[in-house]
Amino acid sequence: MYQINDNYQKLPGSYLFSTIAKKVAAFTEANPDKSVIRLGIGDVTQPIAPAIIQALHKAVDEMADAASFHGYAPDLGHEFLRHAIAENDYKKRGCSISEDEIFVSDGAKSDSGNIQELFDVNCKIAVTDPVYPVYVDSNVMAGRCGVYDSDSQTWSNVIYMPCTRENHFIPEFPKETPDIIYLCIPNNPTGTTIPKTKLQEWVDYANEKGAVIIYDAAYEAYITQEDVAHSIYECMGADRCAIEIRSFSKNAGFTGVRLGFTVVPKVLTCNGVSLHAMWARRHGTKYNGAPYIIQRAGEAVYSEAGQAQLKEQVAYYMKNASVIKEGLSAAGYEVYGGVNAPYIWLKTPGQMSSWEFFDELLEEANVVGTPGSGFGPSGEGYFRLTAFGSYENTVAALERIRNL
Amino acid sequence: MYQINDNYQKLPGSYLFSTIAKKVAAFTEANPDKSVIRLGIGDVTQPIAPAIIQALHKAVDEMADAASFHGYAPDLGHEFLRHAIAENDYKKRGCSISEDEIFVSDGAKSDSGNIQELFDVNCKIAVTDPVYPVYVDSNVMAGRCGVYDSDSQTWSNVIYMPCTRENHFIPEFPKETPDIIYLCIPNNPTGTTIPKTKLQEWVDYANEKGAVIIYDAAYEAYITQEDVAHSIYECMGADRCAIEIRSFSKNAGFTGVRLGFTVVPKVLTCNGVSLHAMWARRHGTKYNGAPYIIQRAGEAVYSEAGQAQLKEQVAYYMKNASVIKEGLSAAGYEVYGGVNAPYIWLKTPGQMSSWEFFDELLEEANVVGTPGSGFGPSGEGYFRLTAFGSYENTVAALERIRNL
Numbered sequence: 129m130y131q132i133n134d135n136y137q138k139l140p141g142s143y144l145f146s147t148i149a150k151k152v153a154a155f156t157e158a159n160p161d162k163s164v165i166r167l168g169i170g171d172v173t174q175p176i177a178p179a180i181i182q183a184l185h186k187a188v189d190e191m192a193d194a195a196s197f198h199g200y201a202p203d204l205g206h207e208f209l210r211h212a213i214a215e216n217d218y219k220k221r222g223c224s225i226s227e228d229e230i231f232v233s234d235g236a237k238s239d240s241g242n243i244q245e246l247f248d249v250n251c252k253i254a255v256t257d258p259v260y261p262v263y264v265d266s267n268v269m270a271g272r273c274g275v276y277d278s279d280s281q282t283w284s285n286v287i288y289m290p291c292t293r294e295n296h297f298i299p300e301f302p303k304e305t306p307d308i309i310y311l312c313i314p315n316n317p318t319g320t321t322i323p324k325t326k327l328q329e330w331v332d333y334a335n336e337k338g339a340v341i342i343y344d345a346a347y348e349a350y351i352t353q354e355d356v357a358h359s360i361y362e363c364m365g366a367d368r369c370a371i372e373i374r375s376f377s378k379n380a381g382f383t384g385v386r387l388g389f390t391v392v393p394k395v396l397t398c399n400g401v402s403l404h405a406m407w408a409r410r411h412g413t414k415y416n417g418a419p420y421i422i423q424r425a426g427e428a429v430y431s432e433a434g435q436a437q438l439k440e441q442v443a444y445y446m447k448n449a450s451v452i453k454e455g456l457s458a459a460g461y462e463v464y465g466g467v468n469a470p471y472i473w474l475k476t477p478g479q480m481s482s483w484e485f486f487d488e489l490l491e492e493a494n495v496v497g498t499p500g501s502g503f504g505p506s507g508e509g510y511f512r513l514t515a516f517g518s519y520e521n522t523v524a525a526l527e528r529i530r531n532l
Numbered sequence: 533m534y535q536i537n538d539n540y541q542k543l544p545g546s547y548l549f550s551t552i553a554k555k556v557a558a559f560t561e562a563n564p565d566k567s568v569i570r571l572g573i574g575d576v577t578q579p580i581a582p583a584i585i586q587a588l589h590k591a592v593d594e595m596a597d598a599a600s601f602h603g604y605a606p607d608l609g610h611e612f613l614r615h616a617i618a619e620n621d622y623k624k625r626g627c628s629i630s631e632d633e634i635f636v637s638d639g640a641k642s643d644s645g646n647i648q649e650l651f652d653v654n655c656k657i658a659v660t661d662p663v664y665p666v667y668v669d670s671n672v673m674a675g676r677c678g679v680y681d682s683d684s685q686t687w688s689n690v691i692y693m694p695c696t697r698e699n700h701f702i703p704e705f706p707k708e709t710p711d712i713i714y715l716c717i718p719n720n721p722t723g724t725t726i727p728k729t730k731l732q733e734w735v736d737y738a739n740e741k742g743a744v745i746i747y748d749a750a751y752e753a754y755i756t757q758e759d760v761a762h763s764i765y766e767c768m769g770a771d772r773c774a775i776e777i778r779s780f781s782k783n784a785g786f787t788g789v790r791l792g793f794t795v796v797p798k799v800l801t802c803n804g805v806s807l808h809a810m811w812a813r814r815h816g817t818k819y820n821g822a823p824y825i826i827q828r829a830g831e832a833v834y835s836e837a838g839q840a841q842l843k844e845q846v847a848y849y850m851k852n853a854s855v856i857k858e859g860l861s862a863a864g865y866e867v868y869g870g871v872n873a874p875y876i877w878l879k880t881p882g883q884m885s886s887w888e889f890f891d892e893l894l895e896e897a898n899v900v901g902t903p904g905s906g907f908g909p910s911g912e913g914y915f916r917l918t919a920f921g922s923y924e925n926t927v928a929a930l931e932r933i934r935n936l
Contacts, residue, residue, distance in 0.1 A: 129711075129742030129802070130651060130742060130743055130744050130802060131651065131652035131655060132802045134652070136813060136814075143813065143816035145816075171603035171604045173598060173601070173603070176595045176596055181592060181593075181596040184592040184595075185589060185592055189585075191579060191580045191585065191588075191788070191789070192579050192580055192585040194577060194578060197577070197578075198788040199575035199576055200573065200575045200788060201788060234638055234790075234820070235820050237818065238819055241817060241818030241819070242818060246536060246537055246540070247536060247537055248535035248538070249537070251534050251535060266818055269649065269814070269818075307534035307535070308534055338534060339534055340534050381603075384595070384821075385823050385824070386820060386821065386822065386823045398533070398534060398535065399535075399536070401541065406537075409540060409543065412547035412550050413547050413645060413665075413666060413669045414646060414666070414673075415642055416638070416639050416787075416790060417788075417790065419789050419790045419826055420788040420789070421588070421789070
């Protein structure tokens, strides 16, 4: 008899956002008259920008004609998109990342879930706590995390780096040396960030200890402060220790369009083995590229019109962030984030647990947020709200919360 | 120091189609005056059908308006697409597969590469030989295949089931009992198939031995003979032992559009553990769905207009298959396949190896095919041509081959 990968059995409950979706579905079914405002899952609400819509239509028309039809994409992605990425996201910021170090994909979630495959099963991961659940869960599935302790809500073989108000949400170097370090900056879920000087310290630490950094920069478009790096490759020596994962979901509203990319520098090696070659092999073997028309949409993100329209879209969401942050502060809540990121991280009132506050918010204010404890043990007592709703809904949600 | 997954180091050379792409690129660069006809990689050439183009444009317009914009898709895929699949691919054929047993994805290559994650690392796989390289390579990466012997071109821990002219390309039950059996019917690369009665024997064998079948039905649209099953779920008991992977690449020309799905029946369990629940967990954790607009394109595949247009497209390619098959036969080649599949499998002339024939065909006829040995040791001495070129190119390629 065949056997299953029993690491899956170790995972407690279901994926965080699936659980929330089920809870909200149950509530709306039981209360069909209530209008629920969703500031939970981090899904965007603004439509795709006109310049991108135009590019999509044009690409669709190309697919209708044998002369301009596109079949399988090149393994790394279409050159026009990789060129636009290299120029705009890297060369303009002084990072020497070339087109053939960029791997186009269907999104940052897939890449951040799949990247762990390149590493030995005995590698030990370190994560900030709280953290985007995919990093840990994908490593659990691969058998790297040991066993789960439901009391402490921690895995026996994961190094947690708490980020709380006590340390201003800045992770400290762990006592035990990790092999793989996951960093998401600006941070999901806390909405906080670290200055470039601090990030340089992490790069130096990784190079000194022989660790690899998986750097999730999905929220870089929301950075407003000068001293925050948009890419880890702005730091000296990062190309020797870091893989960077990027998304189009939040800067261009592509949550339902699906596009992302991962940068694996050619100089990044482990005992002489090129991680670039390994990731290329994985791409070639287990993936067949993002759709041609979606890659053209990605290219349009970098057009002059696209950039102008998306700057407005980001500003729209950051205005929501201000509404939430200022509104909650005025109502006496303790709030963090929302300056360089579209997330607001709040301390739950009184001694409420994250899920207690989730339930109260859903039932009394009909507002959906995300319980901080769903992101890790140090998230207990915190709660995440996103700025990705419409302005009207955001204002309405704040009014409801203040009336609690 | 972190360590890599050294299973990747065991993989010989590069992915088959990457190697071919590089060889062809080198040839065209050295011979810019030569017009190369590609009947190699299995990429389609006909444009996307009008009904699908219309659906794509409509979906793009929906994304331009906040009221009709779609963000993250439901974990399993949009209900409208899963409904169309369940109705058309299953209910109409008498298979009791429900909407929530269908997982929409970006294509059969990703799914056939990822599905092995559900199984224990000690499971032993059985593959037909020759075989689509992804099945074996993805298991090598996971550490299931043992070591590679370059003389025999086999993996020490893989069960090979030779499919050659000697056994009419019908795999026999292996001597050693496998845990996971990969079957691709109609077959890539041989273009041959097995009758439903034979497939039923495989289902019975799997249920009796406690094996799971990974059934790749990517080419079912090309079936012309009545006694060939379009889905493994046409066989009794298949829902207790089989996972079916389907593609839109060949039936609808989606190689550059990217869409597929995998069926995991709810009754499929291993020691009481639901494989459906495991795959749902993987989808929820490491994937974020196919693009909304592409899922709408998939829905249009099943519309009345879409079905009529795609029937013509399939007929177009099958006419090419006839051209190749009859042309090669008339030229004295020994040919197989091409009746229920868009692939022609030919015996190389004389004692030529597959790669020798590849080189001769590329250099002398400027035609690209795929060496049979790239699909496994029993593919040595065979060669694959695809029917996915344009009719004009197919006729021209045959003319060139006959003049060799």
